Amino acid sequence: MKKLSILVVIILAFVMSGLSQDVMDGIYVKEHVPVRKPIPYYYLREADVQWSKVVWRLLDLKEKENHPLYYPTKPTDDRVSLTQLMVNGITNEGISVFGTDDEYNEFSEVITLEEVNTLLGATPDSTEEEDLMTGEFVWKKWVNDPKPEEVTRMLMKEEWAFDKQRAKMEVRIIGLCPIRRYIKETNAEGVDPEEATLSASMLFWAYFPSFRPSFARQEVFNPMNDAERRTFDDIFFKRKFASHIYRITNVYDNRQIMDYKKGEDLLLEAERLKDWMFKFEHDLWEF
DSSP, X not given: OHHHHHHHHHHHHHHHHHHHHTOOSSSSXXXXXXXXXXXXXXXXXXXXXXXXXXXXXXXXTTSGGGHHHHOOSSOBTTBOOHHHHXXXXXXXXXXXXXXXXOTTOTTSOEXXXXXXXXXXXXXXXXXXXXXTTTOOEEEEEEEOXXXXXXXXXXXXXXXXXXXXXXXXXXXXXXXXXXEEEEEOOOOOTTOOGGGOOEEEEEOOEEEHHHHHHHHHTSEEOOTTOTTSOEXXXXXXXXXXXXXEEEEXXXXXXXXXXXXXXXXXXXXXXXXXXXXXXXHHHHHTOOO
């Protein structure tokens, strides 16, 4: 009887261990996205580029169409935000990023991972606390965690070119620059924390082609269909984002639109430039 009881316990343990290994959170194994590769670009020869223009855009990640790029603010399940994915690429894959000091050359000076974390808010901090054992006040020091969720805007540098060989306008994204917007803390006495000003800072320039393999392997939420998850590379390649032009190459030291337009006129000027490039391509054809 004792041997039979031991045998039953062993069988039950084996069955339970088998059930725990077969648990799957879903009805199928996701095999497509993790092995995806970036969509290849067409090869462009200099002799075939009849016209080109470098354009800088601003993406507001809080805008509804750009929500798949901003959420989730914290990694959840198999999803991360665009900024967190870029930080993962810098941390785990050793992808280089560049500083923002040189306004006319976005990819001139490589910055370190420590500098990236500091720009994201991982700065030393301290507070004075009472020691319960001695009753004396001591300073407690620590380093804050990076705050990628505070990146709510993104700059994009891209180049538009007309390929006369295929009679087609091509657009290639060259770089991305996250912008962190945060409440600037102040230690001044008598200052209400609720009245602290909102600060914004450009973090770094990321060379877009270097991050494309990571973008192609990370799925993005699709509100209409969980079985048809796009990737970050799909969003950028298919232009599934909202943005407006804030600079275009010009003779005035590539000045920004805000240098000569304000308020509503700034947005109208951005729309005019977008419409100008759209009509330029169509005017190359004769019907």
